[in-house]
Amino acid sequence: MAAGTRELTRPALPGAVFAVRELRFWLTDYRRTWRGSIYSSLLNPLLFLGAMGLGLGSLVNSRGDAAIGGVSYLTFLAPGLLAATAMTTAVGESTYPVLASVKWVKTYQAATASPLRPADIFHGHMLFVALRLTMNCAIFLAVAAVLGAVQSPWALASLPVAVLTGITFNAVIEAWAITRTRDTSFAVIFRFGMIPLFLFSGTFFPITQLPAWLRPLAYLTPLWHGVALCRSLSLGTATLGGALIHVGYLAGLAAVGVAVGNRTYRRRLYV
Amino acid sequence: MIRARGLVKRFGEFTAVDGVDFELYRGESFGFLGPNGAGKSSTMRMIGCVSPPSEGELSILGLDPVADGPVIRARLGVVPQEDTLDLELTVRENLLVYGRYFGMSRELIRERTARLLDFVQLSDRAEDQVEPLSGGMKRRLTIARSLINEPEILLLDEPTTGLDPQARHAVWDRLFRLKQQGVTLILTTHYMDEAEQLCDRLVVMDRGKIAAEGSPRELIERYSTPEVLELRFEPDRHQVAAEKLASVPAERREVLADRILLYVTDGDATLAAVRALGLEPLTSLVRRSTLEDVFLRLTGRRLED
Numbered sequence: 245m246a247a248g249t250r251e252l253t254r255p256a257l258p259g260a261v262f263a264v265r266e267l268r269f270w271l272t273d274y275r276r277t278w279r280g281s282i283y284s285s286l287l288n289p290l291l292f293l294g295a296m297g298l299g300l301g302s303l304v305n306s307r308g309d310a311a312i313g314g315v316s317y318l319t320f321l322a323p324g325l326l327a328a329t330a331m332t333t334a335v336g337e338s339t340y341p342v343l344a345s346v347k348w349v350k351t352y353q354a355a356t357a358s359p360l361r362p363a364d365i366f367h368g369h370m371l372f373v374a375l376r377l378t379m380n381c382a383i384f385l386a387v388a389a390v391l392g393a394v395q396s397p398w399a400l401a402s403l404p405v406a407v408l409t410g411i412t413f414n415a416v417i418e419a420w421a422i423t424r425t426r427d428t429s430f431a432v433i434f435r436f437g438m439i440p441l442f443l444f445s446g447t448f449f450p451i452t453q454l455p456a457w458l459r460p461l462a463y464l465t466p467l468w469h470g471v472a473l474c475r476s477l478s479l480g481t482a483t484l485g486g487a488l489i490h491v492g493y494l495a496g497l498a499a500v501g502v503a504v505g506n507r508t509y510r511r512r513l514y515v
Numbered sequence: 516m517i518r519a520r521g522l523v524k525r526f527g528e529f530t531a532v533d534g535v536d537f538e539l540y541r542g543e544s545f546g547f548l549g550p551n552g553a554g555k556s557s558t559m560r561m562i563g564c565v566s567p568p569s570e571g572e573l574s575i576l577g578l579d580p581v582a583d584g585p586v587i588r589a590r591l592g593v594v595p596q597e598d599t600l601d602l603e604l605t606v607r608e609n610l611l612v613y614g615r616y617f618g619m620s621r622e623l624i625r626e627r628t629a630r631l632l633d634f635v636q637l638s639d640r641a642e643d644q645v646e647p648l649s650g651g652m653k654r655r656l657t658i659a660r661s662l663i664n665e666p667e668i669l670l671l672d673e674p675t676t677g678l679d680p681q682a683r684h685a686v687w688d689r690l691f692r693l694k695q696q697g698v699t700l701i702l703t704t705h706y707m708d709e710a711e712q713l714c715d716r717l718v719v720m721d722r723g724k725i726a727a728e729g730s731p732r733e734l735i736e737r738y739s740t741p742e743v744l745e746l747r748f749e750p751d752r753h754q755v756a757a758e759k760l761a762s763v764p765a766e767r768r769e770v771l772a773d774r775i776l777l778y779v780t781d782g783d784a785t786l787a788a789v790r791a792l793g794l795e796p797l798t799s800l801v802r803r804s805t806l807e808d809v810f811l812r813l814t815g816r817r818l819e820d
Contacts, residue, residue, distance in 0.1 A: 272604065276603065350598075357588065
């Protein structure tokens with residue numbers, strides 16, 4: 245009886261084994277939509293880097309490049325947009341898919357009837373989002389390189405940083421999204437959370453251009469830490485101390501998100 | 516196999532399950548019968564280890580559902596009240612992703628999928644998407660899915676609610692076969708015919724408590740009479756007739772909004788006695804007692820209310 249299943253022994257298997265099972269579910273689901281998602285992953289950097297980096301950039305550079313560190317605007321913009329792309333990807337994957345899984349299609353509930361625990365389901369979804377982030381950011385970086393926006397081989401190091409930025413957003417937002425019963429608050433997050441961050445976290449212009457009173461606020465946002473580190477790596481100006489602070493901040497916030505999510509997932513799925 | 520003592524489930528102020536005791540044995544088919552809101556589903560969720568009890572003891576396969584949830588669930592099959600199929604995947608893929616949750620190899624899943632789809636008569640739909648399938652087919656697929664890990668206990672929460680009569684019989688037929696194969700079935704239902712068909716033993720639940728326990732036959736013998744005479748009169752004569760009928764000997768009588776029920780040993784003889792009083796009912800029906808009568812007796816309400 246119950247032959248072929250592995251967890252008949254106690255103590256139970258480590259959570260990672262279960263999380264990978266949930267990841268495999270997401271991968272099976274993704275098989276139907278991956279093609280379309282690749283197109284948008286390609287198109288997004290082409291449009292933004294083309295319009296803002298090359299188009300707007302020609303205006304910016306004609307006025308001098310001192311404020312952006314003596315590089316072309318395209319070179320300045322690309323690492324910032326890379327981090328911002330990680331954020332938008334993560335926010336997208338952490339909102340509607342979560343509510344769909346717990347409310348509309350109830351695939352989360354299906355998983356709870358198996359050996360998986362709520363935290364395994366949460367972590368498995370996070371693994372999938374991490375994979376999507378890696379894909380999207382790698383494509384972004386490749387497009388940026390083709391357009392001539394990458395100067396140093398160090399830019400490769402900005403890939404894991406961008407992915408970490410995305411994971412941080414993913415952990416925090418997913419921990420919150422699972423507590424929602426309707427999707428109306430997601431639009432609020434997009435409009436009053438994501439878009440201001442996108443515009444004012446140093447993606448398009450250095451935050452030294454912001455009014456002095458607004459700057460501390462920018463330092464607090466996870467996106468700014470991601471943008472700042474990606475950019476310094478990409479331009480070859482990174483320092484170890486600065487990098488540790490940025491990574492520490494992002495990883496710390498991600499850990500808080502995971503800890504909260506472990507609780508909120510349990511509360512929603514084990515009623 | 517399962518033992519509950521003083522089991523309680525509270526949601527804030529509301530007590531859904533209010534101190535129930537029951538014990539289940541291997542190979543039997545056990546039912547929780549009661550109207551909506553009686554606490555059946557809450558009890559099932561506690562047995563399924565997805566809802567920690569607020570109070571009391573619960574032991575499943577000798578294990579603690581809170582500490583050993585993953586181990587217990589590996590040995591359970593669950594057919595939830597609402598289907599939780601992935602509508603965008605195919606029939607086969609649904610079994611594949613579910614089998615993986617249990618850590619089964621692709622090969623083992625493929626082999627069991629063939630057997631299970633055959634069992635629920637969905638083999639010809641294996642490669643079809645789930646979304647357009649009928650309610651009955653989805654239900655059968657959910658049952659197939661719940662069997663992927665060859666569970667020792669199968670939990671079915673209202674397995675045929677919302678299905679048409681033909682689809683219900685198809686589901687019953689499959690469940691009956693599983694029972695024959697020795698799978699322990701636990702089901703909730705508010706259909707007395709379902710409980711009579713499938714349950715060796717059942718408890719009648721009402722407002723979070725267990726009102727009675729036994730086999731369907733035992734419950735009927737204990738709480739009802741062999742036969743029931745159902746009488747229907749014109750609405751304006753209903754009350755008058757009910758008063759007159761007080762003189763007809765019957766073990767018990769229920770005056771419902773639309774009918775009058777007389778609980779007796781011999782329904783035909785009683786009908787003759789009613790006619791002898793000069794009362795001619797619009798319609799009359801002599802039938803055997805059912806679990807519905809037991810429920811009415813125990814709670815004063817009908818199951819479907």
